[in-house]
Amino acid sequence: MKQNETLTKHISLILNGLLLQGLTTAVIAPGSRSTPFALALAQLAREQKIQLFVDVDERSAAFFALGIAKKTNKPVLIVCTSGTAAANFYPAVCEAAISHVPLLVLTTDRPPELTKVAAPQALDQDHFFGNQAKDFFELPLPEINQDSQDYTNYVVQKSFQIAQSNPAGPVHLNQPLRKPLMPELPIKFNQDQQKYATLPNTPVLPTNLITELHASLQKKRGIILAGPNQRTTSNTAMLEWAKKSGWPILADPLSQLRGLPSLNVITCYDSLLKTKSDKLTELIPEVIIRTGQTFVAASLALFLKESHATIYSLDEGNKLNDYTKTATFSLDISSESFFNQLPPVSVHGEWLHKWSTLEKTYTSINKIDPTSTLNELDVVRVISATKNKERNLFVSNSMPIRDVDSVFQPSTFLRVFCNRGANGIDGVVSTALGISTKATDSLLLIGDLAFFHDMNGLMMAKKYHLKIKIIVINNNGGGIFSFLPQAGSPGFEDVFGTPLDIDIEQVARLYHAQYSLVTTVTNLKEHLSTPAHTLEIIEVRTNRKNNVDLRQELVDRFARQIAKEL
Structure with missing residues (x-):
């Protein structure tokens, strides 16, 4: 041959x-x-x-x-x-x-x-x-x-x-491969080539373990901590179990739970924990069930350690992926299988009511100020108000995902993505564009440094006529570093702030994108009211220091409201 x-x-x-x-x-x-x-x-x-x-x-x-x-x-x-x-x-x-x-x-x-x-x-x-x-x-x-x-x-x-x-x-x-590298064209594919099949393997909990677990959870102050999860279908059993058991679900923005019509879904936890309110002593759980991957909010790590709760980690694949090192028990099972097999437990008094009341209080203050200049938190709030259930939101690392974690309370369900494995800002544009090839409506929220880091990725949008709206938060540098201890140190602006003075409009022109500079809430709402019909780049210019003040002001306002109402 x-x-x-x-x-x-x-x-x-x-x-x-x-x-x-x-x-x-x-x-x-x-x-x-x-x-x-x-x-x-x-x-x-x-x-x-x-x-x-x-x-x-x-x-x-x-x-x-x-x-x-x-x-x-x-x-x-x-x-x-x-x-x-x-x-x-x-x-x-x-x-x-x-x-x-x-x-x-x-x-x-x-x-x-x-x-x-x-x-x-x-x-x-x-x-x-x-x-x-x-x-x-x-x-x-x-x-x-x-x-x-x-x-x-x-x-x-x-x-x-x-x-x-x-x-x-x-x-x-x-x-x-050795040369020559040219195959014979067209290539013929053998229709009789052997196929190797596998059967799905669904773990089954032993009856005695189910009995022990059920007894240990009865009438306890329990919380489900739902981390990032790309499989939306796996949440149905969890929601049903939580509803019948009266357990709150602290829902990470990547859990695919926010926006679902459920009183059990709690989103205010990050700001709540930062208030240091006296009311937190009433919210200390006895039992926690963890699902999904590593959560966005760093405040939850300290919460887990200080709760002294019994923590069951649903760790499919038994990877022991728990950087907090707080899991009491690790179960090699998916969330879907676990909650389908475990019967609901008895409701513990007003436990869920306490959490849902705080959620309502937070929602009442997590509002857009129509008189203020468009800021980074308001951008997330506008996205939250979208009515398009088909929208896929990709969020960049650094400040965008943290802002989403804090104030993202969508009126309807939105599928949310982020590269939260290695948490890098490299490849964000390209990843979002990849998602857009399989979606009818895509939106990317990204900062100016991450945008610059992967500008080459925009070529794929130009080449394949991909449809996506990209909101670039342009605070001229690395906004997240303003929240860290080195903020204000000599040389901070050169080695951490790193202003690049990027002309976003020129970048848009290079890749044949539609460009808009948005300065008001009303204008941003107009831009997001319809699905993308081409590559659209929406620039929002902000001030890095203002975002630090905005977030602290939100926490302080929440603390005052808790003291006033509860």
């Missing part, structure tokens, strides 16, 4: 195996060594078997794929050439690993005889992403050997299953 025939069959095995497992989307960062995969994927896209995106910036490409996978909860294939191209995937792989997003990372490589001998564009790509990859497989060179072909088919299908099995994560496939 000719070499290019062997190559063609090998590429066919890999991609057809992924199609058999359900692959629907791929992102390519072009390069020479990945030629056969690029041509084969282009063919599959023409045949409408997959959706294909091409991004010349590897870092942007990986985050773009991450966004698609976040939205769909299905593995997305990302492909690059050899050398430093793969290194640019690293930040997105880290984010996928910690936030449990399914990615299939296919790096092409020099053959063995060209590695570790200083050949051009060659790095040691064995286990290249280290512990950040959920698993790693070195694929064999294309061979006519049937055992090798069977192994290749098995491994690529297994990699897809590993990537999407809970907890999901990135799986790295490294594929060495």
Whole structure:
């Protein structure tokens, strides 16, 4: 068999195996060594078997794929050439690993005889992403050997299953290839290729454990602490259990619970804990059930430690992901399975009423001041008032997600996303654009530094005519550092404030975006009243120091209202 025939069959095995497992989307960062995969994927896209995106910036490409996978909860294939191209995937792989997003990372490589001998564009790509990859497989060179072909088919299908099995994560496939790199076109895909299937595994709690858990929770002051969670369907059982048991749910903005019509959902906890009110002694729980990933509010960490409560952590995959180190018991089970199996417990007096009363009090003061200049908290409040249930909100790290945590009380449910695994500001634009490919209405809230960090990502919006509204909070620097102890220190502005004086309008013009400078609440409401019809960049100019004062003023006002009413 000719070499290019062997190559063609090998590429066919890999991609057809992924199609058999359900692959629907791929992102390519072009390069020479990945030629056969690029041509084969282009063919599959023409045949409408997959959706294909091409991004010349590897870092942007990986985050773009991450966004698609976040939205769909299905593995997305990302492909690059050899050398430093793969290194640019690293930040997105880290984010996928910690936030449990399914990615299939296919790096092409020099053959063995060209590695570790200083050949051009060659790095040691064995286990290249280290512990950040959920698993790693070195694929064999294309061979006519049937055992090798069977192994290749098995491994690529297994990699897809590993990537999407809970907890999901990135799986790295490294594929060495020799020249010539041109496959025979069009590539033929074997309709009889063996498919490997798996059956879902739902953990079942032993009867005696359910009995013990139920008894330990009866008539207790209990709280459900719901952390970030991308699977919206998993909240139904929790909400029903909390309603019948009279337990409040402290809902992180990424829990996909805010905006749901439930008296159990509490959003005021961050500001409440910062008030240091005497009323907090009445709110100390005896039992806490933790779900989801690491919460946004740092105030909750101290709350957990000082409560001395019995804490049950629903830790699917048994990762022991608890930086507070407060969990009394860790259960390897999903929130959905846990609350479906555990019977509701008896209501503890006025416990829920105390929390819901505080929530109503906070809602009454968490209002827009129509006489004030548009500020960073009011931007979030305007977003909260949206009536579009189809809207997907992506929030950047640093100050935007913290502002959302504090004042985001949506009138209707909005799906909220954020890269809260590694909590970086790199790749935010690209991730949001990836989500927009699978959404009818997308909105990104981002600061000027994070926007600058990933401006290259805007090219994908221009290239693929993506529809998204991007609100850029331009306070000319790193706003979050104004809340830290180093604020005001000599040299602070140079090494932490880092003003860049970005001309957002010029950036918008570069990427053919519609630009608006918004200065009033009314104007912002008008801009957000309809879905995006193109790439729209909305600039809101603010003052960094003012945001510090605004947040403290909100906490102080809440404290005064608690003292007055309760």
